[in-house]
Amino acid sequence: MDSRSSSSGLLPNIAEELSKSANAITQNVLPGTILRLNIGGKSYKIPSEIVLTRRVRSLMTTLITSDHEQRLTMTDAFLEDSQEYYLERNTKITDHVMEYYVTGFLHKPMDACIERFKEELDFWQLDHDNVAPCCSILPAVPKNLHEKEEILRRFSNVAFGDLRRDIYNVLEEPSSGLSAKLFSVFSILFIFSSVAGLILGSMPEFQQDNSQAHFYHLMHLKSTRDFSNKPQKFVPVQEVDNATSSFTYKPTDDPALFLIVMEYICITWFTVEYLLRLVIAPQKRIFLFDTVNLIDLCTILPFYMEMGFGWFGMNMHDRLHTITGAMLVIRVLRVLRMARVFKLARYSTGLQIFGHTLRSSLTELSMLGMFLLTGIVFFSTLIYFLEKDEPGTEFYSIPSACWWCVVTMTTIGYGDSIPKTTLGKVIATSASVCGIIVLAFPISMIVEKFACAQQKAHEEAQVRQAHMAAVAQHYFNNRFARRRKACKEDLAASVRAKLNGTSPERANGSVKSIA
Structure with missing residues (x-):
């Protein structure tokens, strides 16, 4: 049989009260003591030494230093078959909490809601400062909110502050x-x-x-099409020349x-x-x-x-x-x-995230520029010496070959400059393959940063909504406190009237006289 304890919503408060007395008996914990927990159907065995060396005051510390009767008040059940204390919590986040006691670093799961993660930290009595720097979203988001609040606070020291705000x-x-x-x-x-x-x-x-306007289009058709082999619906070249000779x-x-x-x-x-x-x-x-x-x-x-x-x-x-x-x-x-x-x-939040990503990716972008510059100079020099003696070549100088190399390494390929020799085509193939490899590494890192920034922006929006909801709730609690108190007094008076068989006015008067 499983012996159930009280509601899990009271567990953090009970643990906080017991943690003070637990600190006094921390020294009396026997070495090698193992705490057996079953969290959401997953079993955990936690050595006491690991927990006590990480954090003195936490729910895990309290469980380690408490006796069996005290643990029953802090857990949802006790499984007699496996001798485990049962807690109905999220196992994904619990895995990271347990990892914190082993490694000393607390990481946030990528697919976990930020509010859900904060609830788990509060349940285990872990401060947000324990979160690893790579996952330090929790301290950063309130800072962003404080910055906006600081901007709004500046209007109190200027003329027409309320209107300007x-x-x-x-x-x-x-x-x-x-x-x-x-x-x-x-x-x-x-x-x-x-x-x-x-x-x-x-x-x-x-x-x-x-x-x-039609002459303007004909002028461009003349330069891009061969009218001699086209149907009669196209204007002949001579007519286009006559029509557009003086047209600018x-x-x-x-x-x-x-x-x-x-x-x-x-x-x-x-x-x-x-x-x-x-x-x-x-x-x-x-x-x-x-x-x-x-x-x-x-x-x-x-x-x-x-x-x-x-x-x-x-x-x-x-x-x-x-x-x-x-x-x-x-x-x-x-x-x-x-x-x-x-x-x-x-x-647009997406454009703002893109701008922040580019600013934070200056190292990757400079590395990409160095790689491209090295490849462009190398391959343009090779293609120049291989193609410069060919009749009708487009590679008449190294700078002109650099333009071809930029187009080739970035896999655009305009086709305005084409190598004619066999070795030139081999060099062009090598430049194209090297360009793909060079672009792949920095771009993948930039995309990863953009995805992380987008995830942070989503979490910031969640925290901002929660913050606004808390402010609104606080406002309504203070705004209508007297009205709710009056309603509660009337409700209590009507209940007492039904129980005592008196009128609500007399019951309400007795309540006010007692108060």
Whole structure:
């Protein structure tokens, strides 16, 4: 027969009370004593010396130093057949707890919920500080929460702190409320609209003068197709030459009016959003040098710089095309427009994790760069000396061979440069195989870091939800404490009235008079 003890929910409290008395008799434990436990159907034999050398005050220590009667109060049952004390706990996490007493390192199972893991640590009375550094998620997550709380606390020392804190939650915390979610949705829509307008503005069909758009396509068909062997529906080469001899088209110089209006609206939204974030920021210097805010600045700065050229009387469509340096600046500014795509990182956890992964993988990336550089120099030199004397060769210098080697080692293979000799083809095959091997090792480590960072982000979200639930529960407990007390008094009065045969008002009055 199994003798059952009290509810397992009281076990940690009972063990904590008994641990004080257990410390006094730790010295009296006989060497070689083995504690037999059956946890979730799995048997464990724990030597007393291992437990006592790891931690003096824990549930395991209390079980080791207690007698049979005390152990019955701390366990769920006693199995007389196997002489084991039974506990209904999770065996996966228990295995790691037992390993801690043997090795001194406490690791968290990869597939275990962080809240479930914390419950097991609390049951075994193990501090979170005992978790190994490689699994030190538990201390790091509250630190992240404290950092956010510290940011919100800074608003108490600035003017209009409450208002600025509310605006901060709307702008920076999309999950803080309905208004924050709506704001994030509008921001994402403006980002996609701006990028779509930039893409459409490069197409000849979406220019203010789109009458020559078909000539633009014919000009490119002329350079990529052979019209002499095509059906009659294709325009002959001579006709294309005559039609496009005096035609010059600049794809992004004069987009349609609705694209310009959409660009102005999006830039206005981005500008107001950036200035609003800057105004409410409690520490302006930290705000200005934050990565996400620098991206926001790069999305709006090119627009105003191009507008500034017009204010100074410089026509970009005519005069600046004759100035090489100025056109280079204009092209750089237009390329910077695409930085607005990275504004999505503010609302995408995946992009944020990817950025953190790249920063933490600088060692692997530098190693990858060194491997590629060594292979590129080696194989490009070989292919140059093997192919340079061939007629019509594309490998007329080592730098030109380096371009071919980069394309080959990264397994892209454009096909613009092809080795003609047999030895050159052997070298090309070797370069391709070496490129696969070189890319495999660092990329696998980076992918592993990304998976770990994603797991940590998932656990942080779980802890954040638990933290918010605890705060809400604490608020409601304090907010409606008097109302619940009044309800309990009324309920107790009605119960006493039924038992005593009196009216609830008289019973309630007697309770209040006693109180």
